Amino acid sequence: EDKVVQSPLSLVVHEGDTVTLNCSYEVTNFRSLLWYKQEKKAPTFLFMLTSSGIEKKSGRLSSILDKKELFSILNITATQTGDSAVYLCAVEDVSNFGNEKLTFGTGTRLTIIP
Amino acid sequence: DTGVSQDPRHKITKRGQNVTFRCDPISEHNRLYWYRQTLGQGPEFLTYFQNEAQLEKSRLLSDRFSAERPKGSFSTLEIQRTEQGDSAMYLCASTAGMFEKLFFGSGTQLSVL
Numbered sequence: 001e002d003k004v005v006q007s008p009l010s011l012v013v014h015e016g017d018t019v020t021l022n023c024s025y026e027v028t029n030f031r032s033l034l035w036y037k038q039e040k041k042a043p044t045f046l047f048m049l050t051s052s053g054i055e056k057k058s059g060r061l062s063s064i065l066d067k068k069e070l071f072s073i074l075n076i077t078a079t080q081t082g083d084s085a086v087y088l089c090a091v092e093d094v095s096n097f098g099n100e101k102l103t104f105g106t107g108t109r110l111t112i113i114p
Numbered sequence: 115d116t117g118v119s120q121d122p123r124h125k126i127t128k129r130g131q132n133v134t135f136r137c138d139p140i141s142e143h144n145r146l147y148w149y150r151q152t153l154g155q156g157p158e159f160l161t162y163f164q165n166e167a168q169l170e171k172s173r174l175l176s177d178r179f180s181a182e183r184p185k186g187s188f189s190t191l192e193i194q195r196t197e198q199g200d201s202a203m204y205l206c207a208s209t210a211g212m213f214e215k216l217f218f219g220s221g222t223q224l225s226v227l
Contacts, residue, residue: 004156034213041220042116042205043157048214088156092213099170102147102213104156 002027006089006105014113017079021108023089024071031092031100033065033072038086038107046074046087076110084112116140118219120206126225127196134192135222139208143217146189148181149205151221157205163189196226 003026013019025033032050036043047056049065049072056063060079065072076083086107095101117140127133139146144165149157160179162170165186178196183189193200203223209216 006156009154032213041203042118042218044116044218045214045216048212090156090213095170097170099162099164100213101159101162101170102157102216103159104149106154106156 002091002093002103004089004091004103004105006087006108008108009106010109010111012111012113013079015079015081017112018075018077019079019110021074021076021087021089021110022071023073023105025089025091025103025105026070027091027093027103029094030067031094034090034092034102035063035072035074036088036090038088039084043088079110079112081112081114084110086110116217116219118206118208118217120204120219120222122222123220124223124225126227128227129196129198131196132192132194133196133224134190135204135206135224137189137191137206137208137219138187139189139206140210140217141187143208143210144186145209145211146183147207147216148189148191149207151203151205152201160191160204193224196224198226200224201226 035046047063052067089105090102146163148160163183203221207218
């Protein structure tokens with residue numbers, strides 16, 4: 001069974017700190033790994049990673065994938081209160097029926113204290 | 115606003131009642147997904163449509179759940195004889211292709227009393 005594990009489950013830091021969120025996975029037919037930010041309701045897309053070792057960057061956020069060790073990290077530098085959210089990792093694979101699907105981890109709840 | 119709309123936003127029902135949720139995806143998106151999310155968990159796959167065809171349904175989904183997407187446009191998710199364990203956020207998402215362009219609706223929060 002496909003599995004995506006995120007750690008830590010929750011994290012509380014002060015504004016300005018740097019955080020690293022972890023995601024490890026076990027899937028049968030890996031296609032890509034995606035990171036989402038969920039503040040209230042709808043998850044919003046952050047990054048899609050398909051190749052090992054290539055860092056994706058957007059402002060203070062960055063992410064990298066290691067397909068040999070089956071994990072990814074999401075880094076946030078100089079955190080701000082607006083970064084408080086649940087960060088979801090999801091892996092795209094192909095189901096037994098030949099359909100692409102996303103399997104999500106439980107998420108990391110990040111709280112930034114002013 | 116992602117362009118994917120869900121209705122209603124909240125639904126409170128008594129155990130045993132039937133409920134129906136609606137999802138209107140972005141108009142040119144042919145792929146539509148339903149997910150369920152409970153507190154402290156990530157979204158869990160329920161079912162997948164490509165146009166009007168329901169191509170996959172999670173084996174975790176009981177026979178009380180049914181989904182449709184007539185004419186490949188909006189989709190409905192019905193739960194019959196609701197149970198307290200059905201209480202969750204039901205999320206709809208759509209895309210025209212890659213998951214990089216998968217957009218989620220704001221969800222329907224179901225509470226079964």
